[in-house]
Amino acid sequence: xxxxxxxxxxxxxxxxxxxxxxxxxxxxxxxxxxxxxxxxxxxxxxxxxxxxxxxxxxxxxxxxxxxxxxxxxxxxxxxxxxxxxxxxxxxxxxxxxxxxxxxxxxxxxxxxxxxxxxxxxxxxxxxxxxxxxxxxxxxxxxxxxxxxxxxxxxxxxxxxxxxxxxxxxxxxxxxxxxxxxxxxxxxxxxxxxxxxxxxxxxxxxxxxxxxxxxxxxxxxxxxxxxxxxxxxxxxxxxxxxxxxxxxxxxxxxxxxxxxxxxxxxxxxxxxxxxxxxxxxxxxxxxxxxxxxxxxxxxxxxxxxxxxxxxxxxxxxxxxxxxxxxxxxxxxxxxxxxxxxxxxxxxxxxxxxxxxxxxxxxxxxxxxxxxxxxxxxxxxxxxxxxxxxxxxxxxxxxxxxxxxxxxxxxxxxxxxxxx
Numbered sequence: 258x259x260x261x262x263x264x265x266x267x268x269x270x271x272x273x274x275x276x277x278x279x280x281x282x283x284x285x286x287x288x289x290x291x292x293x294x295x296x297x298x299x300x301x302x303x304x305x306x307x308x309x310x311x312x313x314x315x316x317x318x319x320x321x322x323x324x325x326x327x328x329x330x331x332x333x334x335x336x337x338x339x340x341x342x343x344x345x346x347x348x349x350x351x352x353x354x355x356x357x358x359x360x361x362x363x364x365x366x367x368x369x370x371x372x373x374x375x376x377x378x379x380x381x382x383x384x385x386x387x388x389x390x391x392x393x394x395x396x397x398x399x400x401x402x403x404x405x406x407x408x409x410x411x412x413x414x415x416x417x418x419x420x421x422x423x424x425x426x427x428x429x430x431x432x433x434x435x436x437x438x439x440x441x442x443x444x445x446x447x448x449x450x451x452x453x454x455x456x457x458x459x460x461x462x463x464x465x466x467x468x469x470x471x472x473x474x475x476x477x478x479x480x481x482x483x484x485x486x487x488x489x490x491x492x493x494x495x496x497x498x499x500x501x502x503x504x505x506x507x508x509x510x511x512x513x514x515x516x517x518x519x520x521x522x523x524x525x526x527x528x529x530x531x532x533x534x535x536x537x538x539x540x541x542x543x544x545x546x547x548x549x550x551x552x553x554x555x556x557x558x559x560x561x562x563x564x565x566x567x568x569x570x571x572x573x574x575x576x577x578x579x580x581x582x583x584x585x586x587x588x589x590x591x592x593x594x595x596x597x598x599x600x601x602x603x604x605x606x607x608x609x610x611x612x613x614x615x616x617x618x619x620x621x622x623x624x625x626x627x628x629x630x631x632x633x634x635x636x637x638x639x640x641x642x643x644x645x646x647x648x649x650x651x652x653x654x655x656x657x658x659x660x661x662x663x664x665x666x667x668x669x670x671x672x673x674x675x
Contacts, residue, residue: 307353310334314356317363318458325367331360354386355399362403365410376407394454397442398462404435405465409472416509418477418502425509432469432513436522443526447533455533457544463530466523467551473510477502524555546608550619553605557623560597566590567630591630598627614652618660621648625667642667 313334317327335357342349358379365375380403386396408431416425439462446454504511513519531548534541566582567590580586585593602623609616621644628641646667653660 306338307350310338310356311352314360315458318359318461322363325364328360328363328367331356332364335360348389351386351390351393352395354382354389355393355395358382358386358396358403359399362406365406369410372411376403376411379403392441392445394442394446394449394451397438397445398454398459401435401439401442402462402465404431404438405462405469408432408435408469413469413472413476413510416476418504418508420509421505421507422509423507428509429513432519436466436519439526443529450536452533452536455530455537460530460544460548463523463527466519470513470519470523473513476510476514477504520555524552527552527555546610546616549604549608550616553601553603553608553619553623556597556601556604557626560594560601560626563590563593563597564626564630567594595627595630598623598630602627614655614659617648617652618663621645621652622663624648 310331313327313331317324317331320327335353338349338353339357361375361379361382365372368375380400383396383400383403386393387400390396408428412426412428412431442454446452504514506512527548531545531552534544534548562583563585566585567587569576570579570582570587570590576582582590602620605616605620605623609620624641624645628638628645631638631641646664649660649664649667653664
């Protein structure tokens with residue numbers, strides 16, 4: 258799999274620290290009207306404190322996760338429940354430990370000066386949960402999420418281009434640990450046939466991995482952009498010719514950037530996630546579409562390098578006579594790109610929504626890219642172009658001309674009336 262050049266999801270963004278805090282967060286569960294209304298599951302007991310905690314966490318996890326007040330409320334409620342259960346000498350359920358730890362890790366976003374402490378407390382809570390429930394699906398999924406969240410906030414944010422392995426923890430080992438714990442939860446959920454665990458909330462773990470890999474892939478680019486902003490306009494032409502900064506082999510992120518191991522892991526486990534989602538009894542159409550979209554995008558990005566090799570060696574006179582580029586011969590690049598584009602199409606077609614023309618256009622654009630991997634004006638190329646055109650005409654009509662430009666480009670027209 259080619260290294261991701263664009264990323265599959267949104268690049269991880271630093272969260273703005275809230276400037277206003279409440280002095281009454283401990284009373285969150287007692288004064289819900291001061292925060293928000295929490296909806297309980299129909300089967301949940303309104304007098305069940307643990308059910309209320311679950312509902313509060315579910316409300317937060319489905320929100321934009323920008324509510325420090327709610328996070329503090331969840332943590333205070335967990336503290337209270339923990340004291341009460343200790344007094345009763347009763348064991349709390351596994352999901353309690355997961356919620357408590359996740360809330361502590363979320364707090365790290367709002368209190369950057371306490372990042373290390375927040376993650377340490379979160380991991381200690383998870384270890385306590387695993388001591389009581391070694392094979393808990395919820396606790397293991399939560400631990401994977403916390404370990405992934407810690408990497409950018411506690412470690413990558415402190416790195417510079419000049420950083421060396423000996424001065425920082427081994428980021429690769431931390432990443433491996435997070436993925437290993439995820440696999441424990443995944444395997445256990447499959448073994449118990451608890452397919453409901455493969456839901457939107459736990460899909461966030463795979464998205465978190467994608468964001469972390471994105472951050473690592475773009476680490477040097479960020480440094481370069483910051484440097485360029487400080488330079489004069491006179492150096493603009495020179496800047497454009499500069500190559501992306503290469504990390505030294507002793508940099509903490511070097512080996513992660515240099516391998517496709519984690520990209521393959523992401524795809525393989527996203528495929529597993531999709532397989533398990535299809536086994537759920539309830540309607541999961543939207544979740545399946547989301548997964549298929551992500552998988553389709555990953556194959557599109559996998560095709561980028563071989564496609565560029567093929568088109569460059571085939572059509573760029575500056576490379577005339579060159580036998581290979583980036584380790585690939587022209588025919589090899591063509592074949593690999595065709596295979597990846599076809600795989601992308603398989604998933605993008607499954608991701609189509611009759612009410613969302615953008616999803617149709619994703620398919621059409623993949624068809625055009627695939628057509629570009631065939632000889633000019635060949636039957637194969639015309640076949641893919643024709644199919645793409647039909648889709649674009651439909652999408653253009655449905656959106657009153659939104660895709661007119663791409664349709665004209667495909668037709669080679671200056672104007673279009675569709």
